[in-house]
Amino acid sequence: MSTPQDFSLPQARIAILGLGLMGGSLALALRGKCARLLGFDPDPETCALAESQQIVDEICSSPQALARQADLLVLAAPLKAILAALRELPGWTPNPCLVMDLGSTKRQVLQAMSKLPQRFDPLGAHPLCGKEKLSLRHAERTLYYGAAFLLTPLPRSTPRVLNAAGQIIAALGARPLQIDAETHDSTLALTSHLPFLLSSALALATPAAAAPLIGPGFRSASRLAGTPASMMLDVLTSNRENVLTALSRFQQALSELQTALQNADDESLTALLNQCRQEYKTLLGE
Numbered sequence: 001m002s003t004p005q006d007f008s009l010p011q012a013r014i015a016i017l018g019l020g021l022m023g024g025s026l027a028l029a030l031r032g033k034c035a036r037l038l039g040f041d042p043d044p045e046t047c048a049l050a051e052s053q054q055i056v057d058e059i060c061s062s063p064q065a066l067a068r069q070a071d072l073l074v075l076a077a078p079l080k081a082i083l084a085a086l087r088e089l090p091g092w093t094p095n096p097c098l099v100m101d102l103g104s105t106k107r108q109v110l111q112a113m114s115k116l117p118q119r120f121d122p123l124g125a126h127p128l129c130g131k132e133k134l135s136l137r138h139a140e141r142t143l144y145y146g147a148a149f150l151l152t153p154l155p156r157s158t159p160r161v162l163n164a165a166g167q168i169i170a171a172l173g174a175r176p177l178q179i180d181a182e183t184h185d186s187t188l189a190l191t192s193h194l195p196f197l198l199s200s201a202l203a204l205a206t207p208a209a210a211a212p213l214i215g216p217g218f219r220s221a222s223r224l225a226g227t228p229a230s231m232m233l234d235v236l237t238s239n240r241e242n243v244l245t246a247l248s249r250f251q252q253a254l255s256e257l258q259t260a261l262q263n264a265d266d267e268s269l270t271a272l273l274n275q276c277r278q279e280y281k282t283l284l285g286e
Helices: 021-030 044-052 063-068 079-092 107-113 159-172 181-205 208-213 216-226 229-238 240-262 266-283
Strands: 013-017 036-040 072-075 097-101 120-127 148-152 175-178
Touching (some): 013 063, 036 044, 036 063, 072 079, 079 097, 079 107, 079 229, 097 159, 107 181, 120 181, 148 159, 148 181, 159 175, 181 216, 181 240, 229 240, 240 266
Parallel strands (some): 148 175
């Protein structure tokens, strides 16, 4: 029977499916810290860039070739591609393999992982880092440093895969935090998916004529609107109910501010703004 000590990062073959911002940054951070670093991406230009910059030790010719060599397979693709990979993984390799994803929602991912044959040892994960520019060209070795790295184990996740994840998180300089999938998805709807929609709405509501007058406040508040729709659509639709609940909470808060302003109720508006400021400081630990 395997034990947590069976996995050693310096002796492991780490395979990364998807070499965009997250997968590329993971590869950069793990270079020289594992026995062999393997990668695959469906985009030939991304593969060529990864090869030319020696971001991984080997660019595999297919997902099958990648999975067959993996001690630990990291699924760092968009959510729909992660779910497709989990469906196809049993046909890619007959070998035992640890499997971890980096997807932004967890319920559907864990459901798919639960259907894998027993030779796979799966673990859901989601690092709370990133930026709106998603390609390999924007990958950073320190992207994960200091970030919370959420782990959502399945009932079948073994101490071995948890130990493997812990070694990788330590190598990245990130902070591990275990959480169940339902809590993850309901909370991230508020802290990640809602901010994207608010940034998008702000950009949509601002006319082009305002461009010369844009300052740092607008830039910071609208930054997430620069995220490609192809990245966020699957996230929003996979977490639809939680996102709609988050939107309702926001609309209620916005309505209170709007009502105070419409009624010229400066006392209520001041109280609300002070409450907002205090909530902000509490949430950010200030």
